[in-house]
Amino acid sequence: MGVSMMSGRDRRSRRRLSPPSPARRGEAVKGWLYVSPTAVFVAVLFVVPLLLVVRMSLSRWPLLTGDQGVNAPDNYTKVFNNRFFADSVVFTLKYTVLATALLIALGLGLALLVQESSRWKGLLRASFLIPSSLGLASASLLFYVLYSPFAGPAADLMEKLGWTFLGSPNAALFSTVFLIVWRFAGFYMLLMLVGLQGIPAELYEAARIDGASRWQTFRRITLPLLRPTLALTTIMCVTGSLLAFEQFYILTKGGPDNSTITVVQLIYTMAFQGQNDLGVAAALSVIALIALVVINAMQLRAFHNPDEK
Amino acid sequence: MRHPPTTSIAGLVFRTPYWIFTGGLAVIFLFPLGWTAAASVSPHAGTNQTDGWGFGNYRTLADYQAGIWQYLVNSAFVSLTTVVLTLAISLLGGYAFARFTFPGKNVLFLTTLAILMVPYATMLIPLYVLLNQLGLQDSLLGVALVLTMFQLPFSTFMMRISFEAIPRELDEAALVDGCSSWAALWRVLLPAVKPGLITVGLFAFLTTWNDFMAPLILINDSNRFTLPLAVSNLRVQVQGVIDYGATEAGVVVLALPCIVLFLLLQRHYVRGFMSGAFKG
Numbered sequence: 001m002g003v004s005m006m007s008g009r010d011r012r013s014r015r016r017l018s019p020p021s022p023a024r025r026g027e028a029v030k031g032w033l034y035v036s037p038t039a040v041f042v043a044v045l046f047v048v049p050l051l052l053v054v055r056m057s058l059s060r061w062p063l064l065t066g067d068q069g070v071n072a073p074d075n076y077t078k079v080f081n082n083r084f085f086a087d088s089v090v091f092t093l094k095y096t097v098l099a100t101a102l103l104i105a106l107g108l109g110l111a112l113l114v115q116e117s118s119r120w121k122g123l124l125r126a127s128f129l130i131p132s133s134l135g136l137a138s139a140s141l142l143f144y145v146l147y148s149p150f151a152g153p154a155a156d157l158m159e160k161l162g163w164t165f166l167g168s169p170n171a172a173l174f175s176t177v178f179l180i181v182w183r184f185a186g187f188y189m190l191l192m193l194v195g196l197q198g199i200p201a202e203l204y205e206a207a208r209i210d211g212a213s214r215w216q217t218f219r220r221i222t223l224p225l226l227r228p229t230l231a232l233t234t235i236m237c238v239t240g241s242l243l244a245f246e247q248f249y250i251l252t253k254g255g256p257d258n259s260t261i262t263v264v265q266l267i268y269t270m271a272f273q274g275q276n277d278l279g280v281a282a283a284l285s286v287i288a289l290i291a292l293v294v295i296n297a298m299q300l301r302a303f304h305n306p307d308e309k
Numbered sequence: 310m311r312h313p314p315t316t317s318i319a320g321l322v323f324r325t326p327y328w329i330f331t332g333g334l335a336v337i338f339l340f341p342l343g344w345t346a347a348a349s350v351s352p353h354a355g356t357n358q359t360d361g362w363g364f365g366n367y368r369t370l371a372d373y374q375a376g377i378w379q380y381l382v383n384s385a386f387v388s389l390t391t392v393v394l395t396l397a398i399s400l401l402g403g404y405a406f407a408r409f410t411f412p413g414k415n416v417l418f419l420t421t422l423a424i425l426m427v428p429y430a431t432m433l434i435p436l437y438v439l440l441n442q443l444g445l446q447d448s449l450l451g452v453a454l455v456l457t458m459f460q461l462p463f464s465t466f467m468m469r470i471s472f473e474a475i476p477r478e479l480d481e482a483a484l485v486d487g488c489s490s491w492a493a494l495w496r497v498l499l500p501a502v503k504p505g506l507i508t509v510g511l512f513a514f515l516t517t518w519n520d521f522m523a524p525l526i527l528i529n530d531s532n533r534f535t536l537p538l539a540v541s542n543l544r545v546q547v548q549g550v551i552d553y554g555a556t557e558a559g560v561v562v563l564a565l566p567c568i569v570l571f572l573l574l575q576r577h578y579v580r581g582f583m584s585g586a587f588k589g
Contacts, residue, residue, distance in 0.1 A: 024410070030490055031409030035417065038402035038465060042421050045458035049435035050427065056435060066438070113331060120331070126575065127335040130342065133571035133578075135519020137537040138563040141556055142345050144544070151353060151553035153344055182338065190582050243428050246521050250541055264430045271434055272526065278434060285431035292428055 056282035063276035075283035082270070082280075088261045095173065095262065096241035099180050103237050104230065106181060107188025112222075114189070115196055125193075129186035136183060140250035143179040147251070169259035172252045176260070179247060184240075188233055195229025196222070231303035235296055242292060263288055342564065349557035366554035370562065373543050373555065375532045377562070383449055384536040387524070388517040390453035395460045395513040396506055402461075403468025403502070404494055408480065418465070425462045432459075433526045440527060447530050455527065456517045464509040467581065471505030472498065508581045511574050515567055536563055 032039075057075050060068040079085055110128055114121040131139065145151055147165035149158045158164050165175040199222065207217045223230075245264040248254060254261040261269075263284070271281035349366050371377045405411070406418055436455055445451030475498060483493040524535045534542070540559030544551050571578060 027409055028411040031405045031411030031414070034401045034405035034409065035411070035414075037398040038405075038421060038461060039417055041398060041454075041458050041461060042417065042424070045436065045439075045455060046424050046427075046432070047420065049432055049439055052435035052439060053431060056438065061438075110334075113334075124331055124335055126572070127338050129575075129578075130568060130571065131338055133515060133567040134564050135515075135521065135537060135567070137521035137541060138519060138560055138567075141537075141540060141544070142341055142560045142564075145345065145348070145553050145556050145560070146341055148551075148553055150551075151348070151557075153348075182341065186338070190579065194582050243430065245430065250521075264428070267430045267434065268526070271437075278438065281434050285428065285434050288428050289431045293426065296426070 053282045053285055056279055057286045059279055061277070061279035061282065063271065063278055071279070075277075075279045076287075078277075078280045079284045079287065082266070084258065084261050084266055084269075085284075087258070088263050088266045091173075091260060092242055092244065092262045095177070095244060096238055098173070098177050099241045099244075100234060100237040102177065102181055103184055103188050104233055106185045107192050107233060108226075108230075110185060110189040111192035111196055115193065125186075125189070128189055131183050131185075132187040132190075134183065136246040137250060139179060139183045140247045143175070143182075144251055147175055166252055167256065169256060172256060172260050176247050176251055179251065180241075180244075184237075188237065191233050191236075192226070192229060195226050198229075199225045227303065231299070234303070235299050238295065238299065239292060242295070243288075342568075345557050345560050345564075349554065349561050353554055366552075366558040367562075369552060369555040370540075370543070370558045373539065375534075375539075377536075377539075379532060380534055380536045380539040381562075383533055384518060387449050387453045387456065387535055388514055390450065391456045391460065391517040392510050392513045394453065394457040395464050396510055398457065399461065399464035399468040399509055400494075400499075400502070400506065402465045403472050403505075404498065406465065406469040407472030408477075408490075418469075421465050422462050424459065429459075429522055433523060437526055447528055447533060449528070449533055449535075452524050452527050452535070453517075455523050456520060457513075459523075460509075460513045460516065463512060463581075467505055467509050468502065471502040475501045504577065504580065507574065508577045511570065511577055512581055514570065518567065519563070 056067075058070055058072040060071040060074070062068065114125045114128070134142070146153065149155055149164045152158070152165075154165075164171070166172045203221050203225070204217065207221055212220070243264050244262045245268065248260050248262050248265055249268070252260045254265060267281050267284050267288070269275070270284060271278050350364060402421075406414065433455075440446055440448070440451040440455070443451075445454070479501070480490075480493045480497055483497045484490065488496065519537060520535075521537045521541070524538050528534060528538070531539075531542070536559075540556065540563060543559060544553070544556040
């Protein structure tokens with residue numbers, strides 16, 4: 001009891017005490033006690049696996065027999081020689097650009113549409129957001145039925161036109177992007193709304209008095225001041241899209257003709273379907289991790305405003 | 310220049326395209342859900358509900374392999390374990406990060422946030438091996454532990470700022486009155502961080518209930534499948550013919566708790582975004 005009282009009152013002066021006083025050490029011990037569950041989870045389930053995946057990527061590691069010793073750099077050569085590797089990278093990038101451009105534009109558009117509060121706009125906001133509460137797997141299953149040429153609402157129409165949502169590579173890509181937009185547009189709208197709220201109302205007032213048009217206000221005030229939000233949403237969206245899995249695993253199963261295989265799907269296939277080679281899957285996982293860090297660092301640089309700070 | 314009152318004829322004419330446009334957008338977002346709910350109880354050839362409206366598709370779902378109850382129990386177990394663990398760990402961790410000074414504090418906090426930067430698949434491959442070594446292969450508890458770890462960046466951040474938003478005088482007064490830091494946390498601070506806890510719990514539940522990839526990789530025994538995995542498998546396993554009706558029923562069972570929780574706790578959902586927890 002006495003120690004905790006001390007540490008409570010001592011806290012404000014702690015920076016001036018250079019030798020660790022008993023009270024300060026007591027506080028450190030208590031801090032560590034409270035944070036120990038977090039530390040254990042982060043160490044055992046995050047740091048250790050991260051080191052393990054690097055080791056796995058350098059070892060022969062079949063799914064069933066486990067570690068068979070170092071074989072570096074065989075796994076990495078096998079990744080680059082995989083016949084789906086180049087295609088999956090190209091497809092993932094294509095999907096990422098498409099999904100990000102659409103989601104950012106639509107997220108911002110919807111946010112501007114429902115920005116002011118009124119009963120109707122509250123209802124609109126809720127309807128745009130409801131799909132975001134669904135899981136990606138549930139949403140993919142839902143659209144799997146919806147797009148079906150047998151059971152979907154457009155089944156008869158598809159039969160007449162001889163066209164299906166998932167029939168050709170491009171149709172499958174755009175159908176999946178539509179599913180993703182449906183599932184995530186509300187989510188990005190909400191992030192944009194938070195950003196829009198941070199823009200001072202006086203600026204809009206001043207622009208109105210100066211006789212600025214709506215477009216000018218948007219170009220000169222909204223967009224520049226929304227920059228941090230745009231950076232955040234773009235980075236989140238790019239990261240999410242580069243790691244796309246469920247939507248393609250459930251909806252297109254990589255087809256038609258293996259045209260919609262993403263990098264993460266390839267990792268899964270290498271590890272658990274057919275090859276059953278965890279070493280090669282780990283190598284591709286490490287490559288994906290490095291690529292993601294590099295891409296995010298590039299985005300942060302691109303969005304960094306030299307005028308700030 | 311005021312806006313014309315919307316009740317005037319001119320106002321109505323001016324507003325009508327707006328109503329149609331926005332109403333149409335809302336319909337696009339709601340239609341897939343409404344259609345699926347209706348289709349799951351309406352008759353369709355090749356399903357268990359061929360004539361008249363009824364719950365035939367739900368009966369297929371109920372009888373599928375281990376039975377839907379087993380999968381619901383599995384999903385509920387994973388979700389509730391993850392929610393409870395996430396709440397407990399982030400409550401204590403947030404308290405420590407907000408109120409205590411200890412060596413390694415910043416390193417640990419940044420490492421926790423770094424979980425967000427690492428691809429899901431990159432983690433799941435070694436976790437599959439690691440859980441086997443820990444004797445947690447094919448275990449729902451293992452899945453819950455892994456999902457708790459993935460919740461930590463958001464929940465720790467959220468709880469830290471929740472504690473930091475409380476004036477220090479509040480717990481210092483309790484400490485002066487002779488409370489231990491533990492008692493101060495339970496009696497004084499817990500009620501004040503309750504909104505933060507609800508947001509953390511809601512996000513943890515929605516993510517876990519819906520998670521597909523972790524159980525897909527970590528669970529092999531089909532009796533231990535979670536609901537998303539079971540529904541996704543169900544559509545192809547009925548003699549190679551896809552049972553769309555049962556899939557629709559499965560989607561409804563999957564989506565319903567999420568939509569109900571979302572509508573009830575919308576305020577807390579939005580708070581998660583307002584908190585800046587996504588601005589990391």
